[in-house]
Amino acid sequence: MSLGHAVRRAVQINRHGAALRLEGGDVSWGQFEERVARLAGAMQGLGIRAGDRVAILALNSHRYLEFFFGAAWLGAVFVPINIRLADEEIEHWLGDSGSSLLFVDAAFADRIPPLRPRLPALAHIVYLDDGAVPHGFTAYEPWLAAASGTADVGRTGDDLAALFYTGGTTGRSKGVMLTQRNLAANAYNVIPELGFDRATHWLHAGPMFHIADGVATFAITMVGGTHSFVPRFDPVAVMKAVQEQGVTHTLMVPTMINLLVNHPDLGSYRLGGLRSVLYGASPMPAAVITKALELLPACRFTQAYGQTEASPVLTLLHHEDHQVAGPLAHRLAAAGQSVLGVEIAILDPEDQPVALGEVGEICARGENVMPGYWNQPEQTAAALRSGWLHTGDGGRMDADGYVYVVDRVKDMIVTGGENVYSAEVENALYRHPAVAECAVVGIPHDTWGEAVHAIVRLKPGQRASSEDLLAHCKPLLANFKQPRSIDLREDPLPVSGAGKILKTELRKPFWAGRSRAVN
């Protein structure tokens, strides 16, 4: 199974059907294969060989799609670069991967020349856009037109296909190695569950550098469906694409869905053709899904949970489980059930399964799991110990196989040999009517290693003492999970750009001069 195979099968079953729907007209699967083979030939002409790394830094476009399949056709390893990076991070990704060829578009072209002196391996830069070409760059279309197509070199199975770097809020980002089989396995896993077939028309609305959109890059190709593109997310562009291009499926994060369903012009577009929205990255707020279900009644919403190391999908929460009321409404807080081909286990720190319903680390097995991190044997061994991918997320599974993500493992507190998931304690505190926001962290303790400590801000005008809150928690939590100390604050807790409470910051003053196992 290989990405080259995916293209060839799309051609076999849908040669004259639309691979790409562009402003200028459709590109058939037969034509797409020709361009992919030509792109592989053009790269070969620059001296690129199987196993070489080739990177891309660009907004969404059909050329981005060609890049993925052209690189795979030649057996080169593709490295999609996050468009939100600082210069230093771009340099790290290009340097760490040893990329010798970079594709860049007009939006990012001026970022590269200052970095080049420190990137000796980077021999060639191809400019993806039409129009004036920056000095020293090769113009994409003429270069492609001058090349001859090559045959697929036939990389397959465990051959390395891609390096997808993880964001990495702590430490430097690592290159996740994904094989041909990993990417194909993820596609196989989602195709039946998302109902992809040759009538599926996918809009690349989320960024194509991200493996979340990669779900469609490979799966939609494998079934011979159609791809459309918007350069970057914009609610109007999405609505136009649905109305005018016939888009049926797309992926958005809840924030994007929120922007879409609250857009003032929503009512003036015909959006009945949109049959499915996949979303991920965070659970769906009830208010957003309620509005979305009301405004887009023909559309199915599916939540995906996963991570780059799993190519990326681990679980799916299907449309039927998006119930805002009734006995199954709690499932809206779940990440769903294991996708076809993935086995989930909730493991304790010794990698033994916890009892059903107990909290542990969410771990996974399947052919979609990476072989490791690029040039990081220790981190690879840690992530894949005992034959399971360790997600770093704490969670539990109910008797029906629904997975609930409760916490990051690094926010877990180890006190007197017991594990306490901070989210569990926070949930107990949030049930007190006076609590506006709270965070629970582990602080050093001479006897227990760590002690459970809570930082709480009360709602304006509400009153509650630390003792009141401790008494409130008493019947809700096992003894070892009880907060040992509570710090009442008036200022809002520090948050990240994405709005998440920064526990690292909250822990810092307690750990000055000491070291915590994970931070």
Next chain:
Amino acid sequence: MSLGHAVRRAVQINRHGAALRLEGGDVSWGQFEERVARLAGAMQGLGIRAGDRVAILALNSHRYLEFFFGAAWLGAVFVPINIRLADEEIEHWLGDSGSSLLFVDAAFADRIPPLRPRLPALAHIVYLDDGAVPHGFTAYEPWLAAASGTADVGRTGDDLAALFYTGGTTGRSKGVMLTQRNLAANAYNVIPELGFDRATHWLHAGPMFHIADGVATFAITMVGGTHSFVPRFDPVAVMKAVQEQGVTHTLMVPTMINLLVNHPDLGSYRLGGLRSVLYGASPMPAAVITKALELLPACRFTQAYGQTEASPVLTLLHHEDHQVAGPLAHRLAAAGQSVLGVEIAILDPEDQPVALGEVGEICARGENVMPGYWNQPEQTAAALRSGWLHTGDGGRMDADGYVYVVDRVKDMIVTGGENVYSAEVENALYRHPAVAECAVVGIPHDTWGEAVHAIVRLKPGQRASSEDLLAHCKPLLANFKQPRSIDLREDPLPVSGAGKILKTELRKPFWAGRSRAVN
């Protein structure tokens, strides 16, 4: 990806749902896993270890399903035996595979004792049925009840899972080695195309020893659907299962469908729940499909083409392509398009692709293709040469990727360096109104190697000379494909038990004392 994983995922997503619907009630996926683990433990208690071969000779039942998954759980290699074999063939399959354990039911129990003296490896026989147990056999249920469950040994990927022996009308049958990944890949390939999900309720109506029914054995388990069983095909049992048990999907060969749709009691059963019938082995006669579509309007018919060596599906002809009239009616003669995950190529004798629409050998690649034949390195190398599975079937592919099977390669005639597919010549002859039946074979020729020779029987009361028939073929066939001689007979041509004309017999007198490359 492994068969053990398939069971565990079914449990994760559908623990309390019905794995098996039996006369005595449902068995849940949670209970099924327990029985599978116990069966593995019971086999382990007999000394069976990973890699050992364990065979089964039985009619369909839920215990047959347990056998597959129990063996896989222990890492043993399962060997399902054709229930239509002669004693000598049973002995060959058991002996060649070196099976040390055999499961047998009441229908076949008396076949085994006479063979045992010549099967030194066969140490244990388990009797699947309830009631009196033949001497020297172990009773299944008490043996299972006394055992403890074991953990899945974790065989996966390229580990050998099964030996499925091919029928082999010429020569001795060979054991097709299928790995865990092969069986999983086939399941992955068909799940989206056949729409299998946890609501799918499969009736094992065709024989479970055959890999055709194996499609459902593994795929239905992977999606957490439900299995039902009839001991052997019977139209009334099938209609009852649909009406009373809620069966939604099944597999039948065209002959079975014909029996079903022509059954006098068809009208007295409620069959509206039957949503999908998969069929294979031979194309669907237009008269049968017309009647089936009329009598079962809610049911989708899908043709599968493949072979054991491909675990087994290569192409599917979907319901929409079953048109008995109109411009696409010719597709009813096709075997369909390559299934997800399979690449088809039509290759010439040098393993080069022929031009689109030309006839060559149907070849395939994909993770469903066997690693080889058990202890047959030469036959393995021949079947898998150039990295393609050679099906032995001649065929062509049209521009839309539809594959048409035209001939067995061994019936291909090589004359003056040109390949002539006998079916093409036969089709031309059949267009003459006087021809009742015909067969075209290669006969020895000193200059050309082989010459095209036709054997023809005319319809009663019709007249046509050899010269008439040659003149008829002239405008229909390229010169090198024209018959060089025609033999008019009055007797019907010799046929096999399955009704196929025996070309081997027809060729024999011409080749006495000479050798043909394939026969």
